[in-house]
Amino acid sequence: MGLPLLLALIMSTQSTTEVYQITNVGIGSQGLSNYGTVLGEYNFTQYMINSVVMSVIIVVGKVTLSLFAALALVYYRFPYERAVFMFILLTLLLPVPVRIVPLFDLMARLGWGNTLMAITGPYIASATAVFLFRQHFMSIPASLVENAHLDGVGPLTFLWKVLIPMSKGMIAGVSVITFIYAWNQYLWPLIIMTDQSKQVVQVGLRFLQAASQSGLTRWGIIMAGAVIALLPPLAVLIVMHRPLLETLAIQQK
Amino acid sequence: MPEFTKPYESRWQAFLLLLPTFAVLIAFLYYPGVETFRLSLQQTILLGTRKTFVGLENYVTLATSSTYHWSFAISIAFAAVVVVGTLVASLFVAYLLFQVDVGSSTYLIAAIWPYALPTAVAASVLLFLLHPSLGIITFVLESLTGTSLEWFTNGPQAFAVVAVVAIWKQLGYNIIFMVAALNNIPETLTESAKLDGVGHLKMLYRVYVPLMSPTLVFLVVMNTIYSFFQTFPLVDLMTSGGPNEATNLLIFKLYRDAFEFSNLGLASAESVVLFAIVAILMYVQLRLSESYTTYA
Numbered sequence: 001m002g003l004p005l006l007l008a009l010i011m012s013t014q015s016t017t018e019v020y021q022i023t024n025v026g027i028g029s030q031g032l033s034n035y036g037t038v039l040g041e042y043n044f045t046q047y048m049i050n051s052v053v054m055s056v057i058i059v060v061g062k063v064t065l066s067l068f069a070a071l072a073l074v075y076y077r078f079p080y081e082r083a084v085f086m087f088i089l090l091t092l093l094l095p096v097p098v099r100i101v102p103l104f105d106l107m108a109r110l111g112w113g114n115t116l117m118a119i120t121g122p123y124i125a126s127a128t129a130v131f132l133f134r135q136h137f138m139s140i141p142a143s144l145v146e147n148a149h150l151d152g153v154g155p156l157t158f159l160w161k162v163l164i165p166m167s168k169g170m171i172a173g174v175s176v177i178t179f180i181y182a183w184n185q186y187l188w189p190l191i192i193m194t195d196q197s198k199q200v201v202q203v204g205l206r207f208l209q210a211a212s213q214s215g216l217t218r219w220g221i222i223m224a225g226a227v228i229a230l231l232p233p234l235a236v237l238i239v240m241h242r243p244l245l246e247t248l249a250i251q252q253k
Numbered sequence: 254m255p256e257f258t259k260p261y262e263s264r265w266q267a268f269l270l271l272l273p274t275f276a277v278l279i280a281f282l283y284y285p286g287v288e289t290f291r292l293s294l295q296q297t298i299l300l301g302t303r304k305t306f307v308g309l310e311n312y313v314t315l316a317t318s319s320t321y322h323w324s325f326a327i328s329i330a331f332a333a334v335v336v337v338g339t340l341v342a343s344l345f346v347a348y349l350l351f352q353v354d355v356g357s358s359t360y361l362i363a364a365i366w367p368y369a370l371p372t373a374v375a376a377s378v379l380l381f382l383l384h385p386s387l388g389i390i391t392f393v394l395e396s397l398t399g400t401s402l403e404w405f406t407n408g409p410q411a412f413a414v415v416a417v418v419a420i421w422k423q424l425g426y427n428i429i430f431m432v433a434a435l436n437n438i439p440e441t442l443t444e445s446a447k448l449d450g451v452g453h454l455k456m457l458y459r460v461y462v463p464l465m466s467p468t469l470v471f472l473v474v475m476n477t478i479y480s481f482f483q484t485f486p487l488v489d490l491m492t493s494g495g496p497n498e499a500t501n502l503l504i505f506k507l508y509r510d511a512f513e514f515s516n517l518g519l520a521s522a523e524s525v526v527l528f529a530i531v532a533i534l535m536y537v538q539l540r541l542s543e544s545y546t547t548y549a
Binding site: 001002004019022023065066069071072073074076077078079084087088091092093094095097098100102103104105106121122124125145146148155158183184190191202203206208209219223225226229233236238241244245249 | 260261275430
């Protein structure tokens with residue numbers, strides 16, 4: 001499973017000539033200079049920044065919005081609670097490809113082409129995150145809630161002082177899942193970001209392939225780009241695998 | 254339903270807390286979702302400047318188009334190959350992990366890391382390693398089997414290569430859920446089976462697989478959705494739908510009809526078909542998980 005990755009890592013140090021010697025699987029003569037070329041000459045520094053900004057906005061936006069929504073669903077009495085929750089859950093039926101043409105149209109009419117609003121907006125509300133936070137809030141002992149209320153604590157203080165500290169693991173898990181999901185987006189940024197300098201790193205890989213259509217393909221460079229585009233989500237997974245696994249286990253229900 | 258009395262009563266506060274989520278969902282999910290249905294009944298001409306109502310004409314076009322039939326058929330076949338391949342491979346890895354039974358994070362991360370693998374990265378890496386003339390894996394395979402990998406021109410081979418990459422990327426997700434399911438199986442069962450001298454493989458399909466069935470059903474549904482919706486970067490970066498339409502999956506065809514040929518009405522009708530597929534899968538998932546909880 002990890003073998004292709006190891007090979008990609010080795011090939012990313014090779015010059016184009018070395019790559020074309022098929023059986024050459026040693027560390028190449030380029031060392032890490034391919035990485036410098038990708039980050040500089042091929043604009044990967046810019047793409048990486050764009051990807052980081054996009055993913056962080058999506059994570060922060062999704063967690064914030066979903067915490068608010070879950071707070072309302074669990075701790076407020078209002079009419080049609082069940083219907084409101086179903087209305088949020090039903091959006092699971094609408095992944096991007098199912099609404100891609102009108103969504104693109106809408107962004108064009110709003111004049112949002114090439115903006116952060118366009119690549120983050122469709123992702124910052126989420127049925128899954130609301131569902132998970134709601135589940136978690138409902139599992140918090142009622143005595144705690146009643147104590148907080150007896151002290152006359154307002155809802156936002158209650159969220160900040162009681163709920164968030166008690167939901168750290170769940171918030172971490174949702175953040176990791178969301179970050180990896182956002183970082184790996186390809187189709188939507190490809191369509192909505194027509195300005196190359198605004199593009200994310202996944203689509204950057206497409207530019208890398210297209211750039212070398214003539215002559216010998218610079219595979220060493222492409223492998224370096226692939227490794228760079230993989231590192232952030234992989235690092236996040238390694239560091240945060242515990243909350244990630246716990247959250248996914250709950251999601252299945 | 255919560256057993257406690259809800260502490261807050263203010264309706265306008267609840268409304269304000271729900272407002273941002275609702276605004277985003279309505280603007281970017283429900284509204285475009287409904288628009289898709291409306292657009293699918295229209296024909297766009299002059300690059301989308303004029304729209305005319307054409308009723309079900311786009312659906313008739315899809316129903317009678319041999320290209321679309323082909324895309325539909327290979328997408329179903331692709332889903333079947335990816336679902337079965339992913340389940341078998343990840344079950345094998347998850348079971349190994351369970352047998353070794355180390356609490357060590359290193360083994361676990363080594364098994365689940367493809368969860369973080371971007372599809373575009375998977376595509377780029379294997380496009381090179383399986384390259385018909387340059388790939389080191391191609392070289393080894395050809396030396397071992399004596400067949401030649403010509404997947405840039407050979408349709409069935411291209412289909413197989415894209416499926417292998419799709420499976421590779423999806424292993425992590427599946428292993429995560431399978432390991433969790435295996436860890437939930439009571440140890441007494443394992444102990445007593447061991448005493449009866451049941452072999453490892455027999456244990457797996459006689460004892461573990463039936464006990465894991467709720468998880469396996471969930472994964473069948475999720476993997477199917479994945480193979481219909483998340484495989485766009487693979488086709489886009491590895492084959493562009495070729496050779497001879499062999500990898501022109503529904504999601505890739507939809508992209509081209511919409512954004513290369515500007516055929517928005519037809520593309521919207523294709524979106525509606527995809528919507529129907531998701532709806533059916535979600536419904537199946539819901540019904541089956543309900544039936545399991547009644548037994549539990």
